[in-house]
Amino acid sequence: MTDELSPPMPRPTPTTEPFWQGLAERRVMLQQCSDCAAWIFYPRTHCSACLSPNLVWKEVSGEGEIYSFTIARRPTAPPFRGMEPQLIAVVELREGIRMNSVITNVSEADLKVGLKLKPYFESGLGEHTLLYFQPL
Template sequence: MPEYLKPMPVPDHITETFWAAARQHKLLIQQCRDCGRNQFFPQSSCRACLSENLEWVEASGSGKVYSYTIIHRPPSASFEEDAPYTVALVELGEGVRMMSNIIEIEPDQVRVGMPVHVVFEDISPTISLPKFRPAAT
């Protein structure tokens, strides 16, 4: 595995379960046991009812592009070889939205509403990043 030079996530007590599952190429979201709402990004309480009674559930990994932007001017030198690249807000089938990259497609081919599916990029022995590619049609 080549050295990864971009910023890496740092799991904490709230996100460590998410990142451990991602390392196994599983996409988890939180679900409130009290009101049933799904949520992402991981938090210590439900955004809807403030309950701390949350559980992790595996998401389907399928969704649609809700919004996106094409990055032509990278934020740092470590992203230069990727430009242009797509950063998108993906709405998963479970109703939550996740920011990630759209890969395996030219940035100018990405469209709002386009079906996508999660794939994982192993960037270190402990971290795998969820990214999305166009869903097979």
């Protein structure tokens, strides 16, 4: 059950379930192609580089750095009212994949492109653990 004032939560599918299960266990899981070694994110049924269906899940450190960021001082949508300022970033993991996320446990003054990050497992917003990031 959702309403417009609740933040949207992920709905795991058979393809994405290992990613969400990993977060519930405080582990970052990514797919890697067995044929060309490309790292894949978001979870898919086929490699985005060579179209191989031979993808395997591997645990990674979840460490990376800020590729880009913004500070949202107004709600980005009604469900996020009261959560501002939101420190929203594109994070590039060591494996080279990029994901949108939220940075926490950091002062706005310390936010910068290239800031080294580690995972922060946000489990207080709903039934699923979300992958945020914090300074390394």
